[in-house]
Amino acid sequence: MPKTLYDKIWNDHLVHQDDEGNALLYVDRHLVHEVTSPQAFEGLRMQGRKVRRPELTLAVPDHNVPTTDRSKGIADRQSKLQVDTLRDNCKEFGINLFDVNDKRQGIVHIIGPEQGFTQPGTVIVCGDSHTATHGAFGSLAFGIGTSEVEHVLATQTLIQKKSKNFRVNVNGNLPAGVTSKDVILKIIGTIGTAGGTGHVIEFAGDVIKNLSVEQRMTICNMTIEAGARAGLIAPDEKTIKYFENRPMSPKGENWDKAVESWKKLFSDKDAKFDKEVNINAKDIEPLVTWGTSPQDVSPITGEVPDPEKETDLDRKTAMYRSLEYMGLKPKMKISDIKVDRIFIGSCTNGRIEDLRLAASLLKGKKIASDVSAMVVPGSGLVKKQAEEEGIDKIFKNAGFQWREPGCSMCLGMNEDQLSSKERCASTSNRNFEGRQGRGGRTHLVSPGMAVAAALKGYLADVREIN
Amino acid sequence: MQKFLKLKSIPAHIPLMNIDTDMIIPKQFLKTIKRTGLGKSLFYEMRYDESGKIIDKFILNNEPYNKSKILIAGKNFGCGSSREHAPWALLDFGIKCVISTSFADIFYNNCFNNGILPIVIDEKSIGNLASYSERKEEIDIDLEEQKISYGNNKIEFKIDPSKKKRLLEGLDNIGISLKKIPRIEEFEISLKKDKPWI
Ligand code: SF4
Numbered sequence: 001m002p003k004t005l006y007d008k009i010w011n012d013h014l015v016h017q018d019d020e021g022n023a024l025l026y027v028d029r030h031l032v033h034e035v036t037s038p039q040a041f042e043g044l045r046m047q048g049r050k051v052r053r054p055e056l057t058l059a060v061p062d063h064n065v066p067t068t069d070r071s072k073g074i075a076d077r078q079s080k081l082q083v084d085t086l087r088d089n090c091k092e093f094g095i096n097l098f099d100v101n102d103k104r105q106g107i108v109h110i111i112g113p114e115q116g117f118t119q120p121g122t123v124i125v126c127g128d129s130h131t132a133t134h135g136a137f138g139s140l141a142f143g144i145g146t147s148e149v150e151h152v153l154a155t156q157t158l159i160q161k162k163s164k165n166f167r168v169n170v171n172g173n174l175p176a177g178v179t180s181k182d183v184i185l186k187i188i189g190t191i192g193t194a195g196g197t198g199h200v201i202e203f204a205g206d207v208i209k210n211l212s213v214e215q216r217m218t219i220c221n222m223t224i225e226a227g228a229r230a231g232l233i234a235p236d237e238k239t240i241k242y243f244e245n246r247p248m249s250p251k252g253e254n255w256d257k258a259v260e261s262w263k264k265l266f267s268d269k270d271a272k273f274d275k276e277v278n279i280n281a282k283d284i285e286p287l288v289t290w291g292t293s294p295q296d297v298s299p300i301t302g303e304v305p306d307p308e309k310e311t312d313l314d315r316k317t318a319m320y321r322s323l324e325y326m327g328l329k330p331k332m333k334i335s336d337i338k339v340d341r342i343f344i345g346s347c348t349n350g351r352i353e354d355l356r357l358a359a360s361l362l363k364g365k366k367i368a369s370d371v372s373a374m375v376v377p378g379s380g381l382v383k384k385q386a387e388e389e390g391i392d393k394i395f396k397n398a399g400f401q402w403r404e405p406g407c408s409m410c411l412g413m414n415e416d417q418l419s420s421k422e423r424c425a426s427t428s429n430r431n432f433e434g435r436q437g438r439g440g441r442t443h444l445v446s447p448g449m450a451v452a453a454a455l456k457g458y459l460a461d462v463r464e465i466n
Numbered sequence: 467m468q469k470f471l472k473l474k475s476i477p478a479h480i481p482l483m484n485i486d487t488d489m490i491i492p493k494q495f496l497k498t499i500k501r502t503g504l505g506k507s508l509f510y511e512m513r514y515d516e517s518g519k520i521i522d523k524f525i526l527n528n529e530p531y532n533k534s535k536i537l538i539a540g541k542n543f544g545c546g547s548s549r550e551h552a553p554w555a556l557l558d559f560g561i562k563c564v565i566s567t568s569f570a571d572i573f574y575n576n577c578f579n580n581g582i583l584p585i586v587i588d589e590k591s592i593g594n595l596a597s598y599s600e601r602k603e604e605i606d607i608d609l610e611e612q613k614i615s616y617g618n619n620k621i622e623f624k625i626d627p628s629k630k631k632r633l634l635e636g637l638d639n640i641g642i643s644l645k646k647i648p649r650i651e652e653f654e655i656s657l658k659k660d661k662p663w664i
Contacts, residue, residue, distance in 0.1 A: 015653045038499035078497035129548040143548035147579035155643045194542040250663030258663045432488040
């Protein structure tokens with residue numbers, strides 16, 4: 001029977017399955033960060049359990065770390081305790097840790113692929129919903145809760161039920177100024193934040209094929225924002241090239257064997273999908289979100305929608321609530337929305353290609369005088385690369401702050417936060433109430449659109465930067 | 467994990483869709499290294515104003531809802547992050563059952579690892595239960611029978627048999643899976659042969 005890519009990886013990892021379809025799935029790669037792991041290690045300790053395969057887990061502190069000078073350590077007592085606890089746990093259980101001052105430290109979903117720890121055809125889990133990012137390499141990657149982190153540590157497996165197959169095809173040519181961030185926002189805007197619930201989404205079509213692997217990561221990263229368990233993209237020559245000579249990539253004879261097996265990772269021609277959606281690239285414009293759910297998208301040339309036109313009562317209530325929180329009026333022009341802050345970073349858009357693109361648009365210009373803007377590279381290695389290319393200087397000369405790597409204002413667990421009513425054009429993935437700081441107002445955008453907003457001081461069209 | 471058998475309580479109704487995990491427990495409370503103590507911060511930004519004062523009109527701040535063990539909410543409850551702090555906060559507040567028309571996948575799974583019962587029912591049934599919440603009348607949940615009773619009415623709900631069993635018996639998943647170690651070892655041997663680079 002023809003199989004989908006998801007079916008293939010799933011079958012490949014089945015340790016056991018009972019009559020009700022509860023499967024025990026083998027986990028090849030496990031990523032751990034400081035926020036969702038302390039209670040899991042504590043659980044192991046209380047039961048006197050060991051980590052079954054410590055070498056298959058990689059740990060990094062990212063959510064709580066300061067993005068300013070780190071030489072003085074972490075000021076916030078609780079953040080420090082969490083980072084210290086991770087260090088102690090890794091030591092006790094024999095887990096590889098990229099600590100705060102390691103130059104490889106960075107956002108968990110950026111360092112995995114960067115090191116070659118992430119690999120095609122593997123099952124990858126992490127106590128973090130954006131684990132979906134790694135699906136860009138053809139690995140089945142998804143977020144789990146802390147009890148499941150503990151389960152993986154103890155058994156190197158996970159109890160799972162199989163999801164349904166969903167394929168999103170994006171075909172055609174992307175118009176100028178439109179990036180993979182706009183593609184995924186368009187997809188979420190089309191199928192809704194619960195559109196993918198119970199499914200694994202495979203992204204296909206020539207637009208996806210033509211994207212670089214880093215751009216594909218942006219798409220898979222936000223799959224969870226459409227409610228799906230995981231996002232998948234079939235690996236190809238670009239994927240294989242990406243993993244050549246990464247520190248943790250297979251070496252020598254193993255490399256050849258791995259490549260051979262990676263080439264079999266695709267959905268068979270007649271494979272059945274439970275759901276399929278087609279998107280035409282020409283219908284995608286540079287997008288922004290206006291509300292507090294990632295599905296609340298509008299073209300930059302558009303208007304804030306009018307809840308009165310909404311027929312679904314729940315949706316109407318939600319829209320009014322969003323608009324009130326966001327401090328916006330129905331029907332106002334999106335380009336009339338004034339911003340206070342700009343954030344370029346996160347596991348969605350904190351990679352070298354994102355920074356290169358933003359810098360190319362910013363070169364020789366200055367940001368609006370009343371805007372405060374920052375760039376937070378996704379990892380220490382991304383930062384180093386950018387500095388070697390002189391990208392940091394372009395940002396700094398334009399008026400951006402150039403920071404140390406971490407999650408930063410994507411969720412504001414460290415001191416990088418919006419204050420109440422502050423409005424931010426952000427390249428991150430969630431615009432939930434309070435996400436970037438209590439009362440803070442988030443507009444999700446692509447890196448290019450973040451630059452446009454920085455230059456104008458308003459949400460602005462990347463196509464109009466000259 | 468505590469067993470879940472029956473539950474009786476006046477339900478609290480929050481008629482919002484897409485209640486996300488940032489709303490259930492904002493990030494500043496994720497810095498804990500414990501599972502307990504999060505109840506007072508549940509729905510923090512809806513419950514307290516910026517100076518930390520209680521917001522009177524929020525339902526969980528009022529009698530009898532501050533003792534509710536059952537929460538009724540709009541669709542796609544628990545969307546957003548994988549943080550288990552969300553079910554921990556609900557549990558610590560005293561909520562052992564959440565009823566909605568739909569849940570986000572990760573949150574739904576996390577509930578079962580903490581002895582919380584998430585129930586999916588249709589829109590109309592939600593409306594019926596919501597009126598009981600408004601009238602401050604109790605409803606009854608019987609997991610064994612898979613029934614919610616209110617007054618003389620009953621609503622049946624579906625649940626995966628293995629998940630039901632785990633809640634009824636308060637089983638620890640890890641203990642169950644560790645019994646399968648021989649199978650895991652077998653898998654690892656063939657993995658080493660087929661994919662030595664893993
Ligand atoms: S950058 Fe944001 S979304 Fe990504 S792991 Fe960090 S907090 Fe989560």
